[in-house]
Amino acid sequence: MERTVNGYLDKHLNKLSSVFKVELTDTVKVVIAADQRRFTELVGEDFPDWGAAAALKERNLIIVRSTERFPGGKSLDELLGHELCHIAIYAALGKKWLPRWFEEGLCQMLSGEWRMSQDVLLTRAVWGGGLLPLVSLESVNWFGSAKAALAYAQSYQAVTAMTRDFGIEFYGQFFETYRESGDFYGTFFRLTGYRYLEWVGKWQSETTRKYRFILFIFDSQLLFLALPLLFVLIYAIKKMQSRRKLREWKRLEKLRHDGQEYTTFD
16 A cells, blocks of 8 residues: 555646655655554544545645545545645645645646546536635535535636646746745735636636536436437427428429319420
């Protein structure tokens, strides 16, 4: 197991060092808890029950639930990559604050955690009660599991949009500038051309429009709702085609009879 863990950490560390332009010189320790009691002892009673792992950034320590209790179908590779990313961000920023959605989205994107089910989750949210405000994700640890899953899905999509808009090299430059200036909002404006809340609002409205017009056939509940409408539409089209054919047959039949009645002879 130790060799496997070290292999995963080395792989993710190479990627994180390249993106964030920072070297982690201190040893990162990993503890895989033998049971839930041990996990709770290490992370504390307030840690959410939907969480699979935690990073104690100040101690360069990653704590993972027992492998039998990984929630959400995530692999050890993904969990280690995610938590190592938290530690790398902490080092790259010089221990400065970063919006929770920004940090969680980066950790998901760089550890390769995205699932198709998260797209379905966003679609349902847009068609239901709406997306969560990105700035509300600071309190994600106190969310229930369903709300937390939506929060993480939004975080991933927001960071993906940011990467598309500004490029992967943006993060290294942003972290360096922010670390030196200590001004998150000023750094964001200088490097993106947007005020922080302006960009957040833009992402929120664009994502709502995008998912409002997407129907995921992989979502069985949406498909169940759409099938009756689809059958009605097919029936109506067939009915119109049948009537059109019947009218054409009558027209041809009339022409044939008219031709027989007015035949002339030389």
